[in-house]
Amino acid sequence: MTAPPRLEVQSLTRSFNGQAVVENVSFSVEAGQVACLLGPSGCGKSTTLRLVAGVDMPDSGHILVDGKTMCDAATHVPPERRSVGLMFQDFALFPHLPVSENVAFGLKGGFSANRDRVRELLARVQMSSHIDSYPHQLSGGEQQRVALIRALAPQPRILLMDEPFSGLDERLRDGIRDETLALLKEEGTAVLLVTHEPDEAMRMADQILLMRRGRIVQQGAPYNLYNAPVDREAAGFFSDINILTGKVQGALTNTPFGEFLAPGVADGQEVEIVIRPQHLKIDFDRAGRGPAPTAENGSAALARVRRARFLGRESLVEFITDNGEITLNATVPGVFLPSADTPMWLMLRRDRVFVFPKK
Numbered sequence: 056m057t058a059p060p061r062l063e064v065q066s067l068t069r070s071f072n073g074q075a076v077v078e079n080v081s082f083s084v085e086a087g088q089v090a091c092l093l094g095p096s097g098c099g100k101s102t103t104l105r106l107v108a109g110v111d112m113p114d115s116g117h118i119l120v121d122g123k124t125m126c127d128a129a130t131h132v133p134p135e136r137r138s139v140g141l142m143f144q145d146f147a148l149f150p151h152l153p154v155s156e157n158v159a160f161g162l163k164g165g166f167s168a169n170r171d172r173v174r175e176l177l178a179r180v181q182m183s184s185h186i187d188s189y190p191h192q193l194s195g196g197e198q199q200r201v202a203l204i205r206a207l208a209p210q211p212r213i214l215l216m217d218e219p220f221s222g223l224d225e226r227l228r229d230g231i232r233d234e235t236l237a238l239l240k241e242e243g244t245a246v247l248l249v250t251h252e253p254d255e256a257m258r259m260a261d262q263i264l265l266m267r268r269g270r271i272v273q274q275g276a277p278y279n280l281y282n283a284p285v286d287r288e289a290a291g292f293f294s295d296i297n298i299l300t301g302k303v304q305g306a307l308t309n310t311p312f313g314e315f316l317a318p319g320v321a322d323g324q325e326v327e328i329v330i331r332p333q334h335l336k337i338d339f340d341r342a343g344r345g346p347a348p349t350a351e352n353g354s355a356a357l358a359r360v361r362r363a364r365f366l367g368r369e370s371l372v373e374f375i376t377d378n379g380e381i382t383l384n385a386t387v388p389g390v391f392l393p394s395a396d397t398p399m400w401l402m403l404r405r406d407r408v409f410v411f412p413k414k
């Protein structure tokens with residue numbers, strides 16, 4: 056028999072003042088896995104986390120840890136008995152305690168009874184030399200590391216993290232995220248991390264739980280969410296997108312860039328054709344002739360540069376098609392910065408285009 060998931064959440068619902076803030080949310084997280092609750096502000100991420108922690112009660116649904124019920128209609132295991140570690144945005148360390156006692160805070164007997172574990176954890180985040188320091192003597196990144204190992208010290212079955220990196224300087228963040236991830240993997244705990252930043256979720260998650268208005272709209276590996284978004288909003292959450300519209304006839308829609316398949320969409324229904332700026336193909340104009348159509352890229356449409364901005368590693372080029380109807384943004388390597396009005400041929404990579412019925 057296979058072991059149950061470390062954390063399992065089934066049909067969780069929570070309303071405030073008659074308004075469902077978390078609605079029918081289900082997911083599971085395995086030991087050693089990082090799951091990210093990702094979504095815009097107010098979509099219900101933190102409420103979900105608080106229900107799992109046990110500091111709030113759902114209206115309905117089940118929460119199980121290692122197959123044991125923590126919460127359902129008849130049961131409510133209090134937070135301190137759920138074996139859940141917490142690391143929140145304001146991860147404040149105790150200012151009057153040295154690092155050693157901060158790390159040992161959740162351990163029976165404090166530092167004196169747990170010297171080895173505390174020293175081992177400090178060494179793993181390169182903080183051994185700060186064992187006697189007080190929080191005010193540490194940088195933001197160092198405090199973050201102490202907060203992380205404080206949460207991990209009691210070896211929780213599950214670690215809950217709410218925007219844990221948002222207080223950090225942007226230049227520090229990537230390094231600390233990577234370090235944190237490495238330590239979490241070594242500890243083998245199951246992690247549920249809340250973030251509103253797609254980049255953070257892509258970097259940290261084995262599994263992304265994309266939330267919108269209280270519901271999970273898509274869940275899966277970062278690669279799948281990015282490359283097979285469930286709708287236009289999901290596509291747009293991960294990067295800028297271009298949107299073309301068209302009408303369907305015979306499961307196809309015709310555009311200046313050729314035909315696009317729209318399987319299962321009724322005749323006359325409008326669709327949105329979505330493509331990310333980095334997936335446009337651009338070709339120079341050669342005496343009014345563009346590249347021949349291909350199965351891979353469809354037909355080329357003539358467009359002109361409206362403006363181009365150099366962003367460092369890449370440039371952002373805004374085009375308008377020659378019929379004046381479609382505006383498209385393309386990102387290209389930063390060495391390429393065409394001047395306004397340059398005519399160019401644009402193609403849309405068929406394997407990178409998403410077609411959605413217009414809502």
Ligand SMILES: Nc1ncnc2c1ncn2[C@@H]1O[C@H](COP(=O)(O)OP(=O)(O)OP(=O)(O)O)[C@@H](O)[C@H]1O
Nearest residue numbers: 071072076094095096097098099100101102103251
């Ligand atoms: N105790 C409460 N009483 C009333 N409304 C609440 C309560 N807690 C949360 N809400 C509401 O529920 C909604 C979701 O809040 P939640 O904090 O879960 O969102 P979030 O996705 O974590 O957003 P953010 O990223 O801004 O923290 C918000 O509209 C919030 O105002």
